[in-house]
Amino acid sequence: MKRLIAFLLFVLTTSLYAQSEIPLPKAPSKIEFANVVVNVDRHVQAQLDELIRGLLMPENAFLQAKLERMQWYFPIIEQILREEKVPDDLKYLAVMESNLYPDALSSSGAVGFWQFKTPTALEMGLRIDNDIDERKYIYSSTKAAAGYFKKNNEQFNNWVMCIYAFNQGAGGAAKELPKAWQSSSFVEFNRQTPEYLIKALANRIAFEYKLNRTKPSESTFIVYPTQNQSLNDIANKLNVDPIELKNYNVWAGKRFIPDGKTYNVLVPTKAENAGKSLALIREVEANAPTQKGVYPILKRLTKVATSDEDPIFYKINNKQGILARPGNEAAQLAMKGKVKLGSFLFFNDMSDRDLIKTGKVYYLEKKDKRGPVQFHTAAKGQTLWDISQLYGIRLKKLLKYNRIKNAEPIQAGQVVWLQSKRPRNQKIEIRPVPNTEETEENKPIPVLAEYNTSDDTEKASNATSNTHRVIDPTAQALDEPKTIVITQEPEEQLAEPVAKEEEKPDPNTPEYHVVQKGETLFAISEKYNISVTKLREINGLKPSSVLQYGEILKLKGEPVTYVRPAQNESEEMEEKEPVRISEPKANPKPNVEYHTVRSGQTLYSISKMYGCSVEDIQNWNQIRGTNIEVGQRLRVSQVSGNNAYSPSRTHVVRKGDTLFNIAQRNNVSVQDLRQWNNLRGNNIYIGQKLKIK
Template sequence: MNFKSLQFFIFSCFLLASTPILAQIPQVPAEMEFADMIIRINPQARREIQLDVDALYRNPSYFKVKLERVNLYMPIVERELRSVGVPLDLKYLVIQESGLIPDAVSTSNAVGFWQFKQGTAEEVFLRVDSQIDDRKNIVNSTRGAALYLKKHNNTFDNWMCALVSYQMGLGGAKAYFGNRYNSQRIIDIDRNSHWYFKKFLAHKVAFENQIGGMLVSNSQRLVEVQVQGPTSLKELAKKYQVSEEHLKEMNKWAVNGKIPAGRGFSLVYIQEGKLDYKPAVIESQPSQTKPSQKSKAEEKYYPAYKQANSYPRISGNTTKATQPDQITVNELDGVLAANTTSLEKFADKIGIKEKKFRKLNDLDPEEKVEAGKYYYTEKKKSKAEIETHIVQPGETLWSISQKYGIKLSALKAKNRIRRDEDLKAGMVLSLQEHRKRGEEIPVVTVPSSTPVRVAQSDPEPQSQNQTAPVNYSSTQDPEPSYSNTPSKMTHTVSPGETLYAISKKYGVTVDQLKSWNQIGSQNIISVGQKLTIFKP
């Protein structure tokens, strides 16, 4: 080997060693899987897509920064796509749209992680106003995008067409594709295929083997916390021991740094601690109890207890939750009851025949609609989004079926259990698969509550069926009322009260309150609502 050849060899080795990402640029295959389809790519289209892949890798430093953001947010993106029933392959679209920059703005004034214009955002129940911009919220915007994509896929039964409709709109995609790809599971890509889908394939090729392979930092992790307004990022910064500037940077959806009253909000921040590629740490507010050492059965099923706290999942215009066609409950059309009333009156109010409403919600004719509970206005599902549910004190088969939007008959059949009397706290019910004949239902220890402070009864005699009155002034917290049932208490929600304040009053957790009263992830309660609270 001559001197010049040796120099070139050494320089080449140095270049490869100093730019490891460039040395590992993935190549576009002739055939690949996408969602539930096989994508076959001809040579000319492969070269076109490869140019986009190469461009993504051209600047190693820039690629690394983007990949760090991807690894930071992707567990939440995957979780929300999965909850709506959208294939996880669609996760690469958020990289294509915004590079996971929360306040990205396009030339057409599309905003946020998934690049929504305001009108489209409102179609998928995102809040966009002077206080909140859900387009910059990774949880809500991903859920909105998932709903949008799933709705369009219902038209085409083809995720490629649904994906292109994200850029063209449903009308534009229907005009472009017609029905020639409807229900097709093998797609041929060539020079005439839509550019948007080819660019998407480039992002899939570029990132699919990189996600999870590079840590954001060995000492950092993303934490997601459910918070309830009214509050501010300044107050929350003190609570979670992070800087206010950091919370503002990570939560640009809070437009002016303040969080209004109403539904709950997903707050995210980076915390020191080893980061693995697992779903972001999700903490409820407040976290007062920790599970003690658990048996193998509890280790296996305890995550179901955590998951249950996010159900029922409420989306949409929650400020008008008591009106029809405003919210979805577990991805089904639903409504919140404002007052306790008869089935006939409630069904008439929301414009549904009483018989149909009873059937949709598995209700007996003599039952009443209860204030503060969610009801469905379309048919419930035969199985839930999650696999199991751990029975909590006071729950019934009906309340569990409503919590997850699963038909009562399906819940009973899957678990071979027919009566509420057969339910026991700690039972692990199956929400998807049928339990085998003769197979016993597992039972785990339900996290115990702390002692409940019992209200002093009014000195005046009460009738047997009357609850103690609530007397309060603006300077004094109301004393909780309680029923004469020995195993539970009843609290009447007063103006200005939050779940957190009520949980502190009784010495229980927010999660327990939500579980006992079927309160969804939005933490919506209304004045006058009766909350059930169980004694230890």
């Protein structure tokens, strides 16, 4: 009788379990993973099915907590991967490495979200000390991970190989993975495939499936950018539990955020209270006192931006300013700020060839004749233009006060006069400065760049710049200069420039050259008897620029450089209305249909190269905004015989093509490509003709 009862209980339990068991995704025979098409053999399919079951079963509190952490951290990770142009699938690697625990610690000593060991973390620029451990900071660690992936992809040109290199290093990946995988968009997972890669794919399949069937979390994060403040003070200001705040910000080792860099403190809150928490953060920021001696003085005026096109206004040194957002150009900022382009350039002491840098605040009204303090000590690589933007003083006045003719780089530690003219008999003063690679001018402005309108969650702009067009948020003003002097004044000892022998162009040399596969600047220079230096100059190429197949190079013309004209010191000229900046002369190119975008180029600069308008390029390439990417191929002339650009074109699939990179190059989505070509999945083959509208 007891055996019968036990048997019936077993049957009943098994039946109930079968009814309650959730469906699980099945491993496919072919799948696109990290922009690579993966063919999966039967052995690996069975292995994947087992791993997926282990990841999603049993459906307990541990699994629910992991899924909730994905909902919290994935938006941050996705944004950084997108900005770094790294495949979105790599976010699942952080789940596999750490379960998204910020303080995860492995037996080998790897730490944080992405499990960086100390040597690798330091190599990737992460800070590790008693105050801060950026391996546990989701923003810096994710950016470092993206940088590590990109570095390896330069060698392998295959993101799946980069995943294995993240675990075994580039040497291990090159040794253990098939050489045929390099630069290939197709790979095969079989019995010889390392288990790490199979687990990575299982995590992607399992959690992508599960997240699409999981209710949104009742909790969320609000971002609070700050520095020089303790977590306890933040908790008191925002009425949150200090212990809970510490748990989500374990990167701050002493519960204090030091000055010198702005960090995003993640503030946990209920999703339904996110709006109230955000409003409280804005109120705290608005009422925060300005630190004495720190310039520029910034105050955000625009509380909410409903789209990427909305302007964000600031008070910068008590003057009207506007934040440069991704893709903005001078003409757009002028239009949004309701000033003329010539006036905008005049207010910021710029020319129409100077580039706008994302995340910087530009002036919308005239700067002052004098600075707010008497002196400033120049940092390494700093120019007088930087200082003029820093303190809101006109560049022309700054040049005059310091008896300098051009806004060229000045010596690190040089004391710059901001309110009056340095006496002629007083020597230039040089102060000692810290011998560091990164100056304050290279740090991002601690400003909020955008708002997510779906949940009203505030995000911080983490844009950084390594150019001289930077506003320094933490520059310290000086009260009195010291008495360290140098014995000679540079401006009175100017050397005459040595005239170079001008290269005489061959009259038979064509005006343009189309870059072929494998060609280098040296090969092109040898072919046309033109120096590499001159090729770089007339095409505006940097030493780090990489030639793209199909790119059009000029072989004749003037160098694409700009020298700021010497400033006239007369007081009368300064008070006149700004002179309208003349448009750059168009440089039309005959018989050129396409242009490959290079680093630093914008739609505006490209339009001037080919004698067309920005609107023309947008229409010909069906671009809605002004965002373009390096390597993108743009049509720069009308189709011959037609008055308008044809609404559809054909792309022939080449070796290495995937739907993802074809969509990126043509400014369309993968979904559009599938719809236009009646494709059910992501599989394409060499020679296939794809319709692009």
